[in-house]
Structure formats: structure tokens, C-alpha cells
Amino acid sequence: MRPPTREFFNSSVTAACAASLGGGALADSLVAGATSKTSASPPTLSLKKGVWYEMLPAKLSTADRFKMVTDAGADRV
Numbered sequence: 056m057r058p059p060t061r062e063f064f065n066s067s068v069t070a071a072c073a074a075s076l077g078g079g080a081l082a083d084s085l086v087a088g089a090t091s092k093t094s095a096s097p098p099t100l101s102l103k104k105g106v107w108y109e110m111l112p113a114k115l116s117t118a119d120r121f122k123m124v125t126d127a128g129a130d131r132v
Contacts, residue, residue, distance in 0.1 A: 105131035
């Protein structure tokens with residue numbers, strides 16, 4: 056169940072203000088209180104990264120272009 060938007064906004068502002076106070080005990084307790092309400096973490100997304108073939112340097116061979124893409128960490132061309 057999602058918390059109401061107003062409650063989420065209030066806890067986010069509280070956490071941001073507490074973090075800007077410094078590493079004091081008050082800031083730590085406010086941040087811990089704001090984050091303990093939302094114990095369920097959202098699911099992670101598996102995003103695919105890709106590049107256009109035309110973005111790669113034209114002076115390289117096709118094999119070198121694809122090797123550059125995999126070395127950069129992209130999944131698709």
C-alpha cells in the first residue's frame with residue numbers, strides 16, 4: 056500500500072532538512088524515523104543500454120565498432 060502523497064512529501068522534507076543539519080544525533084534520529092516508515096523497497100528495473108550504429112566512428116572496422124560498444128557496456132546496437 057502506498058503512503059499518501061502528503062505523508063511522503065513531509066517525510067522527504069524532514070529527511071532532507073535533517074541531513075543538512077550535519078551528523079548530529081537529532082539528524083540521525085529524524086532520518087531513521089523518516090526511512091523506517093517505508094520498509095519495502097521498490098523493485099529494480101532492468102534497463103537495456105544501446106547505441107546507434109551511426110554514432111560510432113566511421114574510421115573503425117565493423118568488428119572494432121562492435122567491440123567498442125561491448126567495452127563501453129552497452130547491450131545493443
